[in-house]
Amino acid sequence: MNCNKAQELISQYIDNKLSAQSVSELQKHFEECSKCKQDYIMLKNIKAVLSKTPKKELSSDFTASVMNKIKNENVKKDDNVVMFGSFFNSFKKKMVMAAGFLFIVASSTFFFMHGPTINQQNGDSYASSGMEYYFGYNSYYDSDMDDDDYEEYISMFC
Amino acid sequence: MEDKELIEKIIQGQEDLFSIIIDRYKNKVFSIIYSFCGQTSDCEDIAQNVFIKIFKALPKFKFESEFSTWMYRIVINETITISKKKKHNIVPLDINNSEDEEKSNLIDFLKSNDNTEKELMQKETQKMVQEALAKLKDNYKMVLTLRDIEDYSYEEIAQMMNASVENVKIWIFRARNRLKEILTEGGNLK
Numbered sequence: 001m002n003c004n005k006a007q008e009l010i011s012q013y014i015d016n017k018l019s020a021q022s023v024s025e026l027q028k029h030f031e032e033c034s035k036c037k038q039d040y041i042m043l044k045n046i047k048a049v050l051s052k053t054p055k056k057e058l059s060s061d062f063t064a065s066v067m068n069k070i071k072n073e074n075v076k077k078d079d080n081v082v083m084f085g086s087f088f089n090s091f092k093k094k095m096v097m098a099a100g101f102l103f104i105v106a107s108s109t110f111f112f113m114h115g116p117t118i119n120q121q122n123g124d125s126y127a128s129s130g131m132e133y134y135f136g137y138n139s140y141y142d143s144d145m146d147d148d149d150y151e152e153y154i155s156m157f158c
Numbered sequence: 159m160e161d162k163e164l165i166e167k168i169i170q171g172q173e174d175l176f177s178i179i180i181d182r183y184k185n186k187v188f189s190i191i192y193s194f195c196g197q198t199s200d201c202e203d204i205a206q207n208v209f210i211k212i213f214k215a216l217p218k219f220k221f222e223s224e225f226s227t228w229m230y231r232i233v234i235n236e237t238i239t240i241s242k243k244k245k246h247n248i249v250p251l252d253i254n255n256s257e258d259e260e261k262s263n264l265i266d267f268l269k270s271n272d273n274t275e276k277e278l279m280q281k282e283t284q285k286m287v288q289e290a291l292a293k294l295k296d297n298y299k300m301v302l303t304l305r306d307i308e309d310y311s312y313e314e315i316a317q318m319m320n321a322s323v324e325n326v327k328i329w330i331f332r333a334r335n336r337l338k339e340i341l342t343e344g345g346n347l348k
Binding site (some may be wrong): 007008012014031038039041042043045046047048049050051052053055056058059062063064065066067069070073093119156 | 170172173174176177180181184188189192193197200201202210211213267268269270271273275283288289291294302305306307309312327330331334335337338341342
């Protein structure tokens with residue numbers, strides 16, 4: 001086992017999610033690689049500290065307080081609630097997205113029709129402008145978000 | 159009475175029965191909020207608002223999944239949303255401002271293979287780990303809250319966050335490594 005593979009497995013090892021064979025291979029790797037073993041110990045300690053995070057009890061009148069708010073404020077059901085991971089599922093959201101998409105297409109068309117003039121003035125190449133010129137660097141191109149992060153970001157909503 | 163039967167009756171107008179739903183889930187919901195929001199004093203208010211959101215959303219529940227799965231997705235979304243809105247009120251947490259000796263002690267502690275339970279619960283260690291946790295991206299912070307603090311399984315977290323188990327594993331792996339970087343190198347890395 002090499003260090004890259006070992007690093008991938010450490011997190012699951014801490015959670016007792018590895019097969020017996022993987023555990024055996026990982027432990028053998030730890031005997032040969034002090035760096036990976038050290039990383040394992042540190043991650044294990046961080047998890048242990050987090051597991052001891054102080055807890056707090058709810059006040060005894062919590063349920064009554066919520067029910068009073070619901071009654072006194074005449075709370076209506078069916079408010080706009082966004083579900084985690086389903087932002088794009090509702091019809092309204094799809095309409096907003098469609099409008100946004102049309103706006104982007106229209107803006108891009110306008111830009112690419114007029115872009116060369118702007119770029120010639122700035123002395124930049126045409127290829128380096130485009131969407132980035134109009135919108136600034138979007139989240140995909142942000143320096144702190146790589147391809148993997150972007151995939152994760154998208155996967156949060158799809 | 160089962161959740162689904164309760165929800166049907168609440169939707170039909172027996173709104174007082176929602177108190178049973180609150181009693182059934184309030185401790186777990188509050189615990190997630192309290193852990194994610196860094197043990198701030200207004201967590202109970204946030205939890206109340208989250209339950210009101212759930213009540214409002216009940217007619218949207220399609221009875222296609224477990225009620226608890228559907229409910230926890232609202233809890234997680236609302237917790238992240240409210241936490242983002244309140245971020246400007248939270249005192250900035252900065253490992254870099256900790257004393258050199260404290261940082262050095264923390265690194266020694268993390269490298270040690272025989273820490274006692276007392277050492278794990280030490281106030282200063284807890285504070286520094288919580289500070290580092292607060293620096294993580296929301297989805298990383300949430301998966302670690304659910305896995306390491308609240309002790310939910312990969313499968314439960316995947317359902318709660320509407321993600322695949324594989325994605326959850328990757329998020330946990332990256333979140334832990336990022337947390338280690340912040341704690342050992344002061345959070346100046348990507």
